[in-house]
Each structure stands twice: as structure tokens, then as C-alpha cells.
Amino acid sequence: MKPQSMLFTIYGEYVRHYGGEIWVGSLTRLIGEFGLSEQAVRVAISRMVRQGWLVSRKIGNRSYYSLTERGKKRLNEAAQRIYKQHPNAWNGKWCIISYNIPETKRALRDQLRKELAWMGFGMLANSTWISPNDLADRVKEITESYEVNDYVEIFTSEHLGWSSPKQLVEKCWNLDEINAAYQEFIKQFQTHYENLKQKIENKEAISDSDCFVAKTQLVHEYRKFLFIDPSLPEELLPDFWMGREADELFRKYYDLLNPGAVRFFLQVFETAPDKE
Structure with missing residues (x-):
């Protein structure tokens, strides 16, 4: 790590x-x-x-x-996505970003692409990115901070043809690759979760430091999905979507580890003397 x-x-x-x-x-x-x-x-x-x-x-x-x-x-944005609750129903609208940033501002253009990918946008065509989530205000903040407003256009619109919504998703995101990553996450942590659950049921001693390490590793690995999973609405997900099972495993394992992990953190944590 x-x-x-x-x-x-x-x-x-x-x-x-x-x-x-x-x-x-x-x-x-x-x-x-x-x-x-x-x-x-x-x-x-x-x-x-x-x-x-x-x-x-x-x-x-x-x-x-x-x-x-x-x-x-x-980090607040990341937390909202990691600990997401059930998403709202999709309204059928797409947030579309189109830009034409000159080569002289290439570094800003590359940074904007990274920001869009991190927020969950998918590239529909060169310099055109889409998301089914309402992210227009966040994009406005980013383009203003990078001072590229003159080169960027932001739309919220309906898609009239010709692909179906799910076909459009398949053009912009590699869902098979994301599914495989979720399967790997489950494979990595399922046994650890079951072993810990068994130890708790048997009333075996579990050190707070072990909980801290295990929980931090769990969150650290789950955070990586922020960079590849666009947080699509339920209506746009395939029937076979391992993200649901991975999210359930994450939450259950997290809940078992959290009390001990926090205790260990607070034992080590020191802030400035004039801070409460």
C-alpha cells in the first residue's frame, strides 16, 4: 500500500x-x-x-x-459514495460535459479528465463525457477552479436515440471489468469476515490493533471502486451485478471491525493542545 x-x-x-x-x-x-x-x-x-x-x-x-x-x-464526496444509501430513482436525464481545451492548457485538460472520471463520468466520444447522475453543479465548481469555463459546456438532457439506456452505458463503461473487480474484492474479504464473525460468536479475544489494521485495509481496498465504479442508478445496472454483494459484505465486515478500530485510533491519536 x-x-x-x-x-x-x-x-x-x-x-x-x-x-x-x-x-x-x-x-x-x-x-x-x-x-x-x-x-x-x-x-x-x-x-x-x-x-x-x-x-x-x-x-x-x-x-x-x-x-x-x-x-x-x-473526502466528504468519497464518504458519500463509499457509504451510499439506496440511490434515488433515475429521472431519465443525462449530465453531459463537452470541452474543447487548447493544447496550451493540456495539463488542465488532463486534470479535468481525471476529475470527470473520478466523479463517475464515462467518455461517450472524444471530449464528451456523460453521467446519469446530477453532477452539473460539481462540474461547474471544478471548471471554475481550473479557470476553463470558456472551453466547457454543461448540459442536462434526455437521450432520444438510438441506443437503449443500458446500451449507452455499455458504450461508456466496462461493466464486465468492474464486475470482475467486485468479485475479486469478495474473494479477498469473504473468508476474513467469516473468520472474524466466528471468533466473535466464540467470544475469542480480538485486539483493537488487529481491528484497526483489518478495517483500514478493508476501506482502503473498497475506496478503489471510487475510481472505476460510476455509481449507476439501479435501473441501468445489469441483472448480474456483483457490486450489490460486495457492498453488503463491506458493510457487515466494517460493522464488526469498527468499534475496536476506533478504540485503537483514539489511543494513538493526538491533536494540538489548543484543539478540543
């Missing part, structure tokens, strides 16, 4: 619920549970500061790191 990716998981799953700021020593201790060195963690933290995800402040000889507004927004 890469240190920077693990830091996102630690902040998203734990730190943001407890004031959003943490002493660097606590971070290195927590991530050290996964065999990552203090040096590797500090390098990753510095990179996240440069990228605008974290901000630091020093009190005495101690450094504390908190999420920037950009970081908070990204």
Missing part, C-alpha cells in the same frame, strides 16, 4: 471525524501498523502538502497536519 493513498484513508476514515488535525507522530505510528517507515510517511505528507490536500502548523517542536478545504471536500 502506498503511503499517500493510505494517508487519504486514515484522514477520511478517522481524522476528519475528530477535528481533522493530527500530530505527525500519531500519523507515523498509525501507518507504521502496516509496515511503512516513518521516512516514507513524512515524504508522503510533504507531497500532500505541496498538492494542496494538507496544511501544517507547528506548536513548539511538534508539527500538526489538517485537511485543506479542498481535501475536506474530496
Whole structure:
């Protein structure tokens, strides 16, 4: 597991619920549970500061790191998708993004593509992306922040032909590949869940540190679906969709691990002395 990716998981799953700021020593201790060195963690933290995800402040000889507004927004969005409830019924409309960003702004164009993919848009044609979810306001925020408004058009519209809605989905997303990834997730964690459930039923001792490691790994792996699963409405999913089974497994295993994981985190967690 890469240190920077693990830091996102630690902040998203734990730190943001407890004031959003943490002493660097606590971070290195927590991530050290996964065999990552203090040096590797500090390098990753510095990179996240440069990228605008974290901000630091020093009190005495101690450094504390908190999420920037950009970081908070990204992790809040991620949490809404990871812990999604039953989605609303689809209204039949598509959010469509079309852009013509010049080569002189290639870096911004590439970044916009990454943002659209992360939000769950699929590429219908070159420079044209679609989503069945109402994401127009979020796209407006992103295009304004990148100052590419003059090159981007945003639509909400109905599709009149000729593909069926599910055929349109198949053109924009590789559902077989996503299904296979969900199957692999289930294969990876089903036995761990069943073993833990059996231990609890047998009243066997389970350490809080083990719960922390297992839960963090679970969330860390499940987070990866944010980058490949477009969160399609139920009406557009294939009949055979492993995402439903994977989501149920994630929730059940998470609920078993969470109490011990949080206890361990709070044992290690230190924030700045003037923060409650």
C-alpha cells in the first residue's frame, strides 16, 4: 500500500471525524501498523502538502497536519459514495460535459479528465463525457477552479436515440471489468469476515490493533471502486451485478471491525493542545 493513498484513508476514515488535525507522530505510528517507515510517511505528507490536500502548523517542536478545504471536500464526496444509501430513482436525464481545451492548457485538460472520471463520468466520444447522475453543479465548481469555463459546456438532457439506456452505458463503461473487480474484492474479504464473525460468536479475544489494521485495509481496498465504479442508478445496472454483494459484505465486515478500530485510533491519536 502506498503511503499517500493510505494517508487519504486514515484522514477520511478517522481524522476528519475528530477535528481533522493530527500530530505527525500519531500519523507515523498509525501507518507504521502496516509496515511503512516513518521516512516514507513524512515524504508522503510533504507531497500532500505541496498538492494542496494538507496544511501544517507547528506548536513548539511538534508539527500538526489538517485537511485543506479542498481535501475536506474530496473526502466528504468519497464518504458519500463509499457509504451510499439506496440511490434515488433515475429521472431519465443525462449530465453531459463537452470541452474543447487548447493544447496550451493540456495539463488542465488532463486534470479535468481525471476529475470527470473520478466523479463517475464515462467518455461517450472524444471530449464528451456523460453521467446519469446530477453532477452539473460539481462540474461547474471544478471548471471554475481550473479557470476553463470558456472551453466547457454543461448540459442536462434526455437521450432520444438510438441506443437503449443500458446500451449507452455499455458504450461508456466496462461493466464486465468492474464486475470482475467486485468479485475479486469478495474473494479477498469473504473468508476474513467469516473468520472474524466466528471468533466473535466464540467470544475469542480480538485486539483493537488487529481491528484497526483489518478495517483500514478493508476501506482502503473498497475506496478503489471510487475510481472505476460510476455509481449507476439501479435501473441501468445489469441483472448480474456483483457490486450489490460486495457492498453488503463491506458493510457487515466494517460493522464488526469498527468499534475496536476506533478504540485503537483514539489511543494513538493526538491533536494540538489548543484543539478540543
